[in-house]
Amino acid sequence: xxxxxxxxxxxxxxxxxxxxxxxxxxxxxxxxxxxxxxxxxxxxxxxxxxxxxxxxxxxxxxxxxxxxxxxxxxxxxxxxxxxxxxxxxxxxxxxxxxxxxxxxxxxxxxxxxxxxx
Amino acid sequence: xxxxxxxxxxxxxxxxxxxxxxxxxxxxxxxxxxxxxxxxxxxxxxxxxxxxxxxxxxxxxxxxxxxxxxxxxxxxxxxxxxxxxxxxxxxxxxxxxxxxxxxxxxxxxxxxx
Numbered sequence: 042x043x044x045x046x047x048x049x050x051x052x053x054x055x056x057x058x059x060x061x062x063x064x065x066x067x068x069x070x071x072x073x074x075x076x077x078x079x080x081x082x083x084x085x086x087x088x089x090x091x092x093x094x095x096x097x098x099x100x101x102x103x104x105x106x107x108x109x110x111x112x113x114x115x116x117x118x119x120x121x122x123x124x125x126x127x128x129x130x131x132x133x134x135x136x137x138x139x140x141x142x143x144x145x146x147x148x149x150x151x152x153x154x155x156x157x158x
Numbered sequence: 159x160x161x162x163x164x165x166x167x168x169x170x171x172x173x174x175x176x177x178x179x180x181x182x183x184x185x186x187x188x189x190x191x192x193x194x195x196x197x198x199x200x201x202x203x204x205x206x207x208x209x210x211x212x213x214x215x216x217x218x219x220x221x222x223x224x225x226x227x228x229x230x231x232x233x234x235x236x237x238x239x240x241x242x243x244x245x246x247x248x249x250x251x252x253x254x255x256x257x258x259x260x261x262x263x264x265x266x267x268x269x270x271x
Contacts, residue, residue: 086262
């Protein structure tokens with residue numbers, strides 16, 4: 042079975058600084074997707090960024106970028122120029138790619154990010 | 159982007175009664191939807207997978223007779239908590255598959271008194 046591990050229960054960053062959230066996963070599959078979701082105090086789950094396992098290039102979305110190391114099964118999220126609105130719970134998630142259909146998302150335990158003004 | 163609407167956002171019910179939570183995909187068809195439960199300061203725990211036109215698949219330890227799931231159309235899945243008890247109080251979230259990834263409803267806070 043696939044597992045997702047987030048080893049940092051809490052992280053803190055100064056506004057405008059950069060922070061990196063860690064995520065490792067375990068799988069024997071070759072085709073899958075990885076995600077970072079953000080859950081602010083409203084508890085609405087928001088997709089931050091997505092990475093296809095077959096792509097070597099790291100995904101980026103504005104201030105958010107990932108460092109995807111497939112061999113090491115590592116998938117970290119870097120937030121640049123942190124803003125107060127980035128404060129939230131961040132979940133790393135794994136999804137199997139069945140080649141035309143996808144399975145459910147498997148979540149890590151989350152990292153609570155605080156942003157200091 | 160894809161929108162998933164979950165209703166109600168919060169509900170209080172008396173012990174022993176049933177509560178229905180709706181999850182709708184507003185601008186796309188969702189063959190597969192998922193129902194999660196989230197305890198305070200914890201991750202999302204998958205309860206069941208809901209497939210349109212077929213029976214839901216429940217995760218181990220989830221009582222299917224207590225948490226009834228119906229996915230009668232491509233845009234609507236419902237979760238009914240039957241004979242609710244205080245220990246069922248929690249935050250319930252639905253999501254719908256769309257390509258790779260999933261889009262989530264706003265969640266429902268259920269309080270059983």
